[in-house]
Amino acid sequence: MPLMKSWVESANNADRPFPLNNLPYGVFSVGDGDRRCGVAIGDQILDLRGLSEAGVISFHGMIPSEVANPFLASTWNGFMELGPGLWRWFRETLQKSLAAESTKADTIRPHLVPQGDATMHLPIEVREYTDFYAGKHHATNVGTMFRGPENALPPNWLHIPIGYNGRASSVVVSGTDIVRPNGQTKALDADMPSFGASKRLDIELEMGAIVGTASELGRPVTVAEADDMIFGYVLLNDWSARDIQAWEYQPLGPFQAKAFATSISPWIVTKAALEPFRTSTPQREKDLLPYLREPGPMLYDIDLQVTMAPKGRGATTITHTNYNQMYYSAAQQLAHHASSGCAMNTGDLLGSGTISGPEKDQRGSLLELTWGGKEPLTLSTGETRTFIEDGDKLTLHGAAKGDGYQIGFGECTGTIRPAPKFPV
Template sequence: MTLMKSWVESANSADTPFPLNNLPYGVFTTNSLEPRCGVAIGDMILDMFAAEEAGLIELAEDPVFDVPYWNDVMELGPEAWDVLRARLQELLIEGASEQASVAPLLIPMTDARMEMPLVVAEFTDFYAGKHHATNVGTMFRSAENALPPNWLHIPIGYNGRASSVVVSGTDIIRPNGQTKAPDADMPSFGPSKRLDIELEMGAIVGTASELGHPITVTQADEMIFGYVLLNDWSARDIQPWENQPLGPFQGKVFATSISPWIVTRAALEPFRTLTPPREKELLPYLHEPNPMLYNIDLSVTLQPEGGTATTICETNYNEMYYSAPQQLTHHASSGCPMTPGDLLGSGTISGPEKHQRGSLLEMSWGGKEPFEIGGGQTRSFIEDGDTLTLHGAAKGDGYLIGFGTCVGTIKPAVKFP
């Protein structure tokens, strides 16, 4: 597929992340407008509340854009999603007959502030990147026992906290928690000293499944409304002390950042790709009938306070061992009901090379190999004042399908009472 031309000139640049081919969904506000749904097109945002009020968009008998989140649209299902996308392209394509009616409803992105694009119902984080799992397992166990026995058979995950999922640009306060040094008799309590990122993609569930009823991989794929960049912030010193026997808790639940724009499956369709070859045959319920992963370039920059940004990671979503539909299928395989607004974190996306590692834990090899970030500084883990930014885009023929950035700046821990 090539670039689709729009009458919004900024959407026709090969460098914009938001051409007519994309049309991602977000929520924005301005100094004069209350938070509302919007669609990105070039350097503008189409006000969906105003478009619905003007009769340009009609998806259901009752309004769905009179609320500042996309959950109501999700619940309408895939057929309505397709209708909406087709209508938006009809309104914004070059030569559109209704251009004069739509143009006044465009808001410059420079005038807007982005909000959470959805109400997150539940958050589940997976551990589904083979290179990341191998690196971490090698560090903490051995190269021979890097992957646990179940890893090549199921996408491992845990239930996180929806309440601490925040939109890009939200400052992240360094968490307090219990840690225990290997040579200490007792644990101590205080700010995490080994704060980290996890470069992930987030899949947003758009339609529900029933309690007690599993779903197929094909059904799971159709249930996914869209994707966001996701940074699952991690306290690596709190995490190992609390992990046994039930797994992640305070070391993971203090904050998860997502990018402000939901990129739809339809926009990503040209970039589908296969998951990697299997070392062990998966059980039939996890078999993919067609490619369900995506070719999306990803990178991370780190900018110290007052300094310049340095790219510390470059990788691709196609490095995942399990796709989001496989993760969703396994999640529902016990009969667990899935809900519109559920958010699934892919797990850290690392590649086979050192520059492709999606966490500082891997980049510094557990703190043993600090890396340079420019200006004579090095890092093993994140310091106060550091800004971490996730970037992502699929690259088409003369166009990009971008997600916006996923940004968080670390602020000092709050003193415990």
């Protein structure tokens, strides 16, 4: 599919992330104003509350009369609940209205807000957050470090998308500073653990899938149904305190090491925008059980990068990989999540797990890039890093590359602040 031309001129630039082919959804405010649902187009944001209040967008006949206008809310949860039929109708309506040949430019133009004037907020109310461990290269690297190559993958890994329940309360939007966590750690030669700031703070380069429609308690869903339930995708950084994790994770998995912050990009890119970039998961080493088998391609070809910038210094690209490296798709993860009868909610967030490629410069965490701190990275500034230092700014970038356009997500960034002094 080629670039779709818009009367919003900045949307026709091949280097911009938000062409008419994309139209991602976010929540913004200007100055002290209220939070509003918006759509990114070029370097502008389409103010949906303004369009609704002016009568430019009408849901008459599309939603029940007793249902409130979803664009008068400050998150996309209400819109997501209305289901895939409305999602498709709204996207098609927007594309027609913003297309170069549209006659509605004069009506819509007053409701465009420059992105440079806006502050972005969480686009959804995150109901629940689950993080997976579904990248084979990442799991193999980490397992090799701690158990040796012969025992890198646990026995269940090739059969099941492993995950854990995280903290929805600590999911934050890109640009939010991240406070270094305190926690309990234990040195290998110590008799007792100690408490203090994490010294091995890390990133995890991930994609996040957002559940748009709910499932009932006690009712499993198929992989195809799970794919239909997904509203869209964001970039996701599951910040990780590796030293805290190493001491606490036996036998129940991560807890405080993952509970302090998870950053997501501000724009939700819809499945419809990503449809031209669908691709298949890798060839299976072992056949999956029937409930996890995919009816068609469920992954996406999305280029990913991470940059690191020390305080006051330029940024260095420290890794580049692709979402197509995942062993399990988001639809498989969601189907497995619901397979026990677990109810999935509108606004649930599923982290893909760290996305690493087969090469050293494609690893999605500092734990892998520096091989547990034994092989420091040298930045373009001349400085070296094993893990993240205070003041460092980490940024995730991602885009699916089309014919003369790209489908971008906006940056997912966070700067590390020092740990608070803990009262004793």
